[in-house]
Amino acid sequence: MSLELNDIILHSLVMGDEGQLICHTREQELPITNNVVGLVEELQTSYQSKAGKGFGYFTKDEEKATAFPEQLTQYLAGDLSFVEMSKSSAHLLANEISKYDFAEEGVFLLAKYSWVASDYLLLILLANKETVSVTDELDVSPSRHLDLSKAQLAARIDITQWQQDPDSNRYISYIKGRVGRKVADFFLDFMGCEPGLDAKVQNQGLMQAVDEYCQQQALPPEEKQEYRETVFNHCSEQLSQGEDVAIKTLSEALPSNAEGSFYDFVSEDYQLEDSFPVDRSTIRKLTKYVGSGGGLSISFDQKHLGERVMYDPETDTLTIQGTPPNLREQLKGS
Structure with missing residues (x-):
C-alpha cells in the first residue's frame, strides 16, 4: 500500500565559523512531485524496517515539556501553517543539539502523510554526504547527496493514535541511539517525548508465554x-504490514484445547498489552538459535538441533554436519 503525502519541507542545520549551530529554514513547502513522494516512500520503508525502535508519548511534566506538541496541535487544527510549525521545530531541535558536546549537522526533513489508515508525521535528520559524479561531458564533478541509508536520528508520530487515544504511551516511535552515545536524547527532548512502551520486553514476554x-x-x-513457527509467521506478517501483533488475533491463529486457548493462558499470568509492535530481533529466536561473542557468530534453525547440529553441554561443544556451501568454500581456501 502506497502512502499519500500531504506536506513536506526541508531545513538545514550547519555549523558556523565560530562553532555555533545555525538553522537555515525554507520558506515554502516542497512541491509534491513523483520524486518527492518516492523519497518519502523510501524513508518510510527504511524507518519501518529499523529494528529495536523505542516508543513514547508527549510528557505531562511541565519541566520537560516543549512548545512542539502545542504547535503540532495548532497545525492539525488549521491555526498554524505547516511551514511555520516546521520552522519552529527546526529551531527547537537546533537549540537542543547546542546543549550537547557533539555537533549533528544535516538536513531536517518533516513530512506529514497517510499510510495504512493512519496519519503520520515523520521527522528525520539526514546527513549530507560528499561524493563525486560524472557529468554528461564525462567530467568529474563534486556533489552532495542525502545519505538515506544511515538515518539514525528519526521519529514518527502516529497522529491518528494520538488524537484517538491521548493517554496512550506509544504513539511516538523513534530510532534508539547507538551504543555509547546519547544522540537520540536531544531528538526526544526537543519534542518533549517520554519513553513509554518497551516493545522488546513485550516481545520477550510473548516468547516466554509461548514456551510455557x-x-x-x-x-x-x-x-x-x-x-x-506459527507464532513467528504471524508476527512476521504483522511486521511486514506495519501492524502490531494482537494477542487475541494471534490466539485465534493457534490451536486450542479443552483447557483453554492461548489468549486465556496469557490473560491469567502475563502482563502483556492487548497489542504491541513486533520486535524482529526478538521474535526470530522463536525459530532460530542465535548467539555471538569472542569473534564468533552462530545462527541456525532450531529444527536442526539434534539432527544436523549436536550440542554437548559437558564439553560446551557444537558439532555441525553439513556446512553451508559458501562457508565450505571459504574454509577450503583458507
Whole structure:
C-alpha cells in the first residue's frame, strides 16, 4: 500500500565559523512531485524496517515539556501553517543539539502523510554526504547527496493514535541511539517525548508465554516447533504490514484445547498489552538459535538441533554436519 503525502519541507542545520549551530529554514513547502513522494516512500520503508525502535508519548511534566506538541496541535487544527510549525521545530531541535558536546549537522526533513489508515508525521535528520559524479561531458564533478541509508536520528508520530487515544504511551516511535552515545536524547527532548512502551520486553514476554504454554500442554518437540513457527509467521506478517501483533488475533491463529486457548493462558499470568509492535530481533529466536561473542557468530534453525547440529553441554561443544556451501568454500581456501 502506497502512502499519500500531504506536506513536506526541508531545513538545514550547519555549523558556523565560530562553532555555533545555525538553522537555515525554507520558506515554502516542497512541491509534491513523483520524486518527492518516492523519497518519502523510501524513508518510510527504511524507518519501518529499523529494528529495536523505542516508543513514547508527549510528557505531562511541565519541566520537560516543549512548545512542539502545542504547535503540532495548532497545525492539525488549521491555526498554524505547516511551514511555520516546521520552522519552529527546526529551531527547537537546533537549540537542543547546542546543549550537547557533539555537533549533528544535516538536513531536517518533516513530512506529514497517510499510510495504512493512519496519519503520520515523520521527522528525520539526514546527513549530507560528499561524493563525486560524472557529468554528461564525462567530467568529474563534486556533489552532495542525502545519505538515506544511515538515518539514525528519526521519529514518527502516529497522529491518528494520538488524537484517538491521548493517554496512550506509544504513539511516538523513534530510532534508539547507538551504543555509547546519547544522540537520540536531544531528538526526544526537543519534542518533549517520554519513553513509554518497551516493545522488546513485550516481545520477550510473548516468547516466554509461548514456551510455557507449550510446556503446559506437554507438546512433543515437533508440535512445539510448529507452534513456535506459527507464532513467528504471524508476527512476521504483522511486521511486514506495519501492524502490531494482537494477542487475541494471534490466539485465534493457534490451536486450542479443552483447557483453554492461548489468549486465556496469557490473560491469567502475563502482563502483556492487548497489542504491541513486533520486535524482529526478538521474535526470530522463536525459530532460530542465535548467539555471538569472542569473534564468533552462530545462527541456525532450531529444527536442526539434534539432527544436523549436536550440542554437548559437558564439553560446551557444537558439532555441525553439513556446512553451508559458501562457508565450505571459504574454509577450503583458507
